[in-house]
Amino acid sequence: MESHVTHKQRLWLYILTALILLFLVVPTLIVVPMSFSSANSLAFPPPGWSLRWYQNFFEQDKWLTAALVSLRTAFGTMIVATTVGTAAAYSLHVGKFALRGTIYATLAAPLAIPAILLAIGLFFVYASAGLLNTTAGLIIAHTLVAIPFVLITMTAGFKSYDMSQEMVARSLGANRLTAFLTVTLPQVKFSLISAALLAFIVSFDEVVVSVFVSGGDVSTLTKVMFQTLRDDIDPTIAAVSTLMLVIATVPPLVLQLAANRKRES
Amino acid sequence: MxxxxxxxxxxxxxxxxxxxxxxxxxxxxxxxxxxxGQLLRLSLPALAIVVILMVAPIGWLFSLSFVGADGGFSFENYTRIVTDGAYVSIFATTFQVAAVVTVLCLLLGYPVAYVLTILPDRFAQALMLAVLVPFWTSLLVRTYAWLVLLQRRGVVNDTLSMLGLIERPLPLVHNMAGVTIGMVHIMLPFLIMPLYASMKAIDGNLMRAAANLGSSPVHAFFRVFLPLSLPGLIAGAVMVFVMCLGFYITPALLGGGKVQMIAQRIEQSVSLFPTWGPAAALAVVLLVLTGGFLLLSWLIVRRFSRGE
Missing domain, CATH: 1.10.287 (Helix Hairpins)
Structure with a gap:
């Protein structure tokens, strides 16, 4: 959108925006230099550089175990949530049955409901089902949280795809599954990758539900971080934060760039 | 045949x-x-997960909220919320934090979304990264960063005293200020993104037409652009407000126990009371508030878009 006001007249607005964007970015990225500090205190800028906090992280069982639990859970959630979420999105997009709207709303609801409510509900169900502090329990719980993201992403993907291509494949003798896997899926693969990535990150970053349903040897990284932060602000957490930042932001950024390039070509 | x-x-x-x-x-x-029928079956696994792990427990919480300490049917869990001063102040704090955070997000988010709209797409996309990176970053990581930045001898206090603006370090964390700053930082992208999308959809010719008809830029902005951006603004603001109502992690860490919001109270009630009734009643109230506000925003936005 262009307009009749010159950029010079708008300078104050640009400066204001730049400051607000700095407010958003700087505190997000400040954990990176902090994690390489040589000091015990959390002085900034750091008086010197070292890898001691990373060493701390990799040498302590508490952190390493939790990181492995988180990665395992995130991979599991990615697979389960992407599968059931994509199946649901496909069924609701293609099917013409009654209750479609209700089912969609139900599946999207975990996104709107406060995490604390999901957490105490899960805590209760898991307490009676013996699923507390288990990896399987964590994966299912995170799948609940991730389903809306997969559903919304895949529904958008299916909407931008011409379903009659699948009909053509089926009329030429492919069964529904073959038609879906060989014709539809390759064309919505971008949505599928986004959905899987979202499911992974949603699980990896999830705190509230994890605090309630994980514990002991299967505590997630976020739970251990939360508990540690309640007591003190150990600089090891800066190293953990940097690792989390890299895991959660690099893949989506690469994907975004790939998408932009694809759109331009 | x-x-x-x-x-x-x-x-x-x-x-x-x-x-x-x-x-x-x-x-x-x-x-x-x-x-x-076959297609419907495909959505059953996801539906089973949501129904068994979300719908059923919420129904169960609803029924538990009417069970008193003696095990019989009673409204005592709800009357306690209204009459007990501790609960009343928790609700007051929650609404206050949510309202302040929403207003600050509006004030900070609107100019950003506006500038992103008027800049050429290439610049806007690059700047959008500044909104997306925090969005993709764990809320725990960002809360930790604020804990460090805002502490007594943290960067913010050091900078302010170096500039001679303050003599003693300001108490910026483990209080309301810390919670507010941390929550604004987390919620801002949630406001900017829908607002940017709705501003992008406004026809730029309308502003040029207003100028053509003799309207000053400021006048045109308030009479043309602002009203057209209102549906996105309201939808974003209500979303921010509603999400704030259920916040747990940030107030727990940046509030230092001094800022009590509903979610923390629910968590405490679970461990504090032998029965689930008090926690369940709070959960039901939080759910009704969330649903109510979302419905309200939907109605407002629908009315706006119909009025056009």
């Missing part, structure tokens, strides 16, 4: 083919129903 052949033979044998056509239609109907 195919449908086409049936139709072609229609001229010669009317009675027989009507029956055949009907049979055909019924067969197609059955086919469609079978296919829909």
């Amino acid at each position: 195919s449908l086409l052949q049936t139709a072609a033979s229609d001229y010669r044998q009317p009675a027989a083919t009507v029956a055949a056509l009907r049979e055909n239609a019924q067969a197609l109907d059955r086919d469609r129903q079978r296919e829909n």
